[in-house]
Amino acid sequence: MSLPLFGPINDPGPSFMQTLKQMGQSPFDLEAIVKGGILEVPHGTTIVTFKYRDGVIMAGDRRATEGNFIAHRRMEKVFAADRFSAVAIAGAAGPAVEMVKLFQTQLEHYEKVEGVVLSLEGKANQLGQMIRANLPMAMQGLAVVPLFAGWDLIRETGRIFAFDITGGRYEEVAFQTTGSGGRDAKGVIKAGLMKENPLDLDAAARLAVSALVEAAEEDSATGGPDVARGIYPIVASVSARGFEYVPEETIASISSEVFSSRRGIGGGQ
Amino acid sequence: MSMPYYVAPEQVMKDRADYARKGIARGRSLIGVIYTGGILLCAENPSRSLHKISEIYDRIAFAGVGKYNEFDQLRVAGVRHADTKGYAYSRDDVDARSLANLYASYLGQVFTHEMKPMEVEIVVAELGRASTPNQLFHILYDGTVMDEDSYSIVGGDSDAISSRFAAVYRKDMNLKEVLAAAVGALAGPERKLTPNELEVAVMDESNGRRTFRRISGKPLEELLG
Numbered sequence: 052m053s054l055p056l057f058g059p060i061n062d063p064g065p066s067f068m069q070t071l072k073q074m075g076q077s078p079f080d081l082e083a084i085v086k087g088g089i090l091e092v093p094h095g096t097t098i099v100t101f102k103y104r105d106g107v108i109m110a111g112d113r114r115a116t117e118g119n120f121i122a123h124r125r126m127e128k129v130f131a132a133d134r135f136s137a138v139a140i141a142g143a144a145g146p147a148v149e150m151v152k153l154f155q156t157q158l159e160h161y162e163k164v165e166g167v168v169l170s171l172e173g174k175a176n177q178l179g180q181m182i183r184a185n186l187p188m189a190m191q192g193l194a195v196v197p198l199f200a201g202w203d204l205i206r207e208t209g210r211i212f213a214f215d216i217t218g219g220r221y222e223e224v225a226f227q228t229t230g231s232g233g234r235d236a237k238g239v240i241k242a243g244l245m246k247e248n249p250l251d252l253d254a255a256a257r258l259a260v261s262a263l264v265e266a267a268e269e270d271s272a273t274g275g276p277d278v279a280r281g282i283y284p285i286v287a288s289v290s291a292r293g294f295e296y297v298p299e300e301t302i303a304s305i306s307s308e309v310f311s312s313r314r315g316i317g318g319g320q
Numbered sequence: 321m322s323m324p325y326y327v328a329p330e331q332v333m334k335d336r337a338d339y340a341r342k343g344i345a346r347g348r349s350l351i352g353v354i355y356t357g358g359i360l361l362c363a364e365n366p367s368r369s370l371h372k373i374s375e376i377y378d379r380i381a382f383a384g385v386g387k388y389n390e391f392d393q394l395r396v397a398g399v400r401h402a403d404t405k406g407y408a409y410s411r412d413d414v415d416a417r418s419l420a421n422l423y424a425s426y427l428g429q430v431f432t433h434e435m436k437p438m439e440v441e442i443v444v445a446e447l448g449r450a451s452t453p454n455q456l457f458h459i460l461y462d463g464t465v466m467d468e469d470s471y472s473i474v475g476g477d478s479d480a481i482s483s484r485f486a487a488v489y490r491k492d493m494n495l496k497e498v499l500a501a502a503v504g505a506l507a508g509p510e511r512k513l514t515p516n517e518l519e520v521a522v523m524d525e526s527n528g529r530r531t532f533r534r535i536s537g538k539p540l541e542e543l544l545g
Contacts, residue, residue, distance in 0.1 A: 054422040055400040056393065063400075067407075070400050076408060156407050159530075163375055163399045 067160035068153070068181070078149055079184040092193065093122035093144040097266040097273040098129070099236045100139065100200045101226035101244060103255035106209035106290030107200040109137040110259035112232070112267060113282050114274025115144045124274060129285045131294040133158040136174055136201025137287050141230035143193040150181055150195050157181075171203040175212040175220055183218030196229050202289050209289065232266030232273035239265045252288055256297045259286050260305045261313075276306035336437045340461035343439025344386040349475025349506060350519075351485065352383055352443040354454045355498040358524030358531070359445045362502040365519040368536075373521045375532035377402040377414050379447040381523055385475040386440035386461070394423060394442060416446030420457035420465055428463025437461050441474040447523040447531050473505075481505050495522065499543055515540045 055074060063069035071077045093115040100109045111128035114121060122144070130151050132138040138154060140147035157177055162168050169177070178199050185195055199212040211223040225244055228237040239262040244250070250258060260276070263284045267275030276283045283306055286297040350363030350372055361383045363372040372391075373383045376398045384391030398419055406414045423442060431437040438461055448454040458472040459465050466472075470491060473482045485505035493501065499520065507513045520540055523531040535543065 054394075054397045054426045055404065056397045056426070067403060070404065071407070074404060076404065152407065156403055160399065160403045163403075164396055166369075166371065166374075 065161040065164040067157040068184070070160075078153060079187075093117050093126075094231075094272065095126060095128045095141050095144050095147060096230040097228065097232035097236050097263055097270065098139040098141050098198050098230050099226070099228045099233075099240055099259055099262045100137075100198050100211050100223075101240050101255070101258070102209050102211065102249070103288070104249040104251050105292075106202050106288060107137070107211055108255045108259050108286065108288050109139050109198065109200050110256075110263060110284055110286040111139050111141075111230075112263050112274045112284050113277075114272065116272045119271070121274075124277065124280065125282055127285055129287050130155070131287070132174065132178075132199070132201070133162070133168070134293045135168075135204060135289060136171060136199065137289050137294055138178065138197050138199050140195060140197045141233070142195040142197075143188075146185060146188055146193050147195040147197070150185065150197070154178055154181060168204070170205060171201050171210055174201065175199050175222075178212075179214055179218040179220040181218075182214050182216065186217060189216045198227055198229055200289060202291060202293070207291070228262070230266075230273070232263075232270035235269040236262035236266040252297075255288070256286050256301065257305050257309070260284060260302060261309050264306070264309050264313075276303070276310075278303075278307070278310075336431060337462060340431075340437040340439050344441050344461065344474075345476035347385050347387075347475060349473060349477055349481055350383050350385055350443070351471060351473050351481070351502045351506060352445050352456050352458075353471035353485075353489070353498055353502060354456065354469070354491075355493050355495055357495060358522050359447055359454055359456070360495065360498055360502065361443070361445065361521045362499060362506065363519045364506050364513060364517060366517050371519060373519055373534075374399075375521075375530065376419070376444070377406065378411060378529050379449075379523060379531050380414065380416050380419065381445045381521065381532050382442065383445070383474070384440055384442040387438070390438045391440040391442060394426075394438075394440065397426075398423070398444075416444045416455055416457060420444045420459060423459050424463045424465045426463075427459060427461060431462040443472045443474055445472075445523065447525075480508070484508065495524075496543055503544065515544060 063073055095115050098111045109129050113125055115123040115126040129139045194216045203210050211227055213221045213223055213227045226240045243258040264275050267273045283302040288295050348364035352361050361373045365372050374395050376382045382395050382398055402414045442459050444457040446455040456468045456472045458468055488501045503513050520535045522533055527533045
């Protein structure tokens with residue numbers, strides 16, 4: 052390894068992706084690894100995000116599936132992108148986890164090289180560019196569709212961004228879901244969010260878990276709380292205090308409440 | 321017909337070293353020191369935005385004196401090296417020793433082959449873990465690396481600052497004590513440095529994964545008070 056020095060003409064600036072490219076290490080250079088074929092790889096499933104009183108909530112289930120097999124039961128799909136933003140992934144698990152790692156490195160890299168933190172919108176655009184760079188892989192079935200949410204330090208508010216597989220970026224007003232169980236989860240979120248009465252963190256965590264439980268009930272590729280193994284959905288909040296996970300014990304007790312109190316779940320059908 | 325002058329290689333090297341030293345001596349100095357809870361980097365720097373001390377990686381920091389554009393170029397290269405290595409291998413595989421070696425070989429290369437040597441002197445510090453010690457690498461303009469186990473002083477007036485600092489330094493100092501000693505040594509007997517003239521950063525375990533933390537404004541005043 053030599054010291055990565057560049058002349059003023061070809062300096063990659065604060066872009067970590069560009070740096071990797073110039074050093075011949077870009078993860079997006081794997082051209083057409085499976086020409087013409089569709090790969091069967093583990094897929095991640097339901098992600099929900101919505102605004103609550105102090106910022107945004109991001110939550111995801113833990114199951115990854117390969118066709119009708121369960122590939123992983125403990126997969127993590129909600130990550131801190133940096134101190135004030137969260138990213139959650141649905142889609143092909145391998146490229147998605149890789150993209151999160153690249154995205155986290157990019158945000159930190161920018162901050163260190165430039166000496167300032169990227170704006171929230173800047174971070175969302177960066178993620179959009181990475182998804183676009185992944186388009187050739189997406190065409191072969193390795194699509195990655197993340198949700199991005201965070202605390203905007205300039206406007207002092209929580210914001211949510213959704214993406215499509217071409218890297219198109221859409222800012223959401225109050226909530227968004229993605230993954231195969233996303234539609235079921237969305238109904239619960241919509242019914243639970245009150246315009247006049249924003250949820251506090253506790254109520255927001257409850258709503259997130261309810262939505263994921265609902266998705267797990269209806270969608271075989273989404274895993275609900277697994278009491279026997281002690282595997283629970285991951286819920287995180289981003290507020291003026293930064294990114295924080297809701298503790299696992301809290302999620303466990305919320306999960307058992309949801310199971311015992313809701314007629315449609317456990318008792319119904 | 322004019323004949324090219326013969327200049328002895330010793331003379332060439334001496335001239336280059338003098339040139340580099342003169343450039344470095346024009347700037348203010350800085351101290352990197354290990355204390356009981358971590359590593360302190362303290363520089364005399366009136367600028368709020370042109371940093372001499374920066375974060376390289378989770379447990380690695382960089383400090384440079386001399387010509388700003390030259391050490392900043394080294395800093396950015398260090399960040400790129402560390403981030404690329406951490407991305408390709410693991411965050412645990414990024415270490416100060418390999419970075420210090422890269423800096424040293426580059427500075428050595430420039431010193432012997434380029435038109436002019438780089439007018440910089442740098443410190444690469446690494447916060448140790450339970451199983452590894454804290455490390456300070458002091459690298460000179462010609463690529464000489466020194467591995468120091470308690471403190472490094474770089475910059476123009478380093479000999480005088482060093483003797484002042486050595487007189488008060490103890491290994492068991494805490495942050496407040498070690499900062500007072502560093503600021504006193506940088507200022508000397510005739511001056512008093514205010515918080516506005518200082519750039520201070522520490523690496524300690526209180527900051528989570530990224531251990532580097534700048535101290536300025538009110539917290540710095542309180543620490544100095």
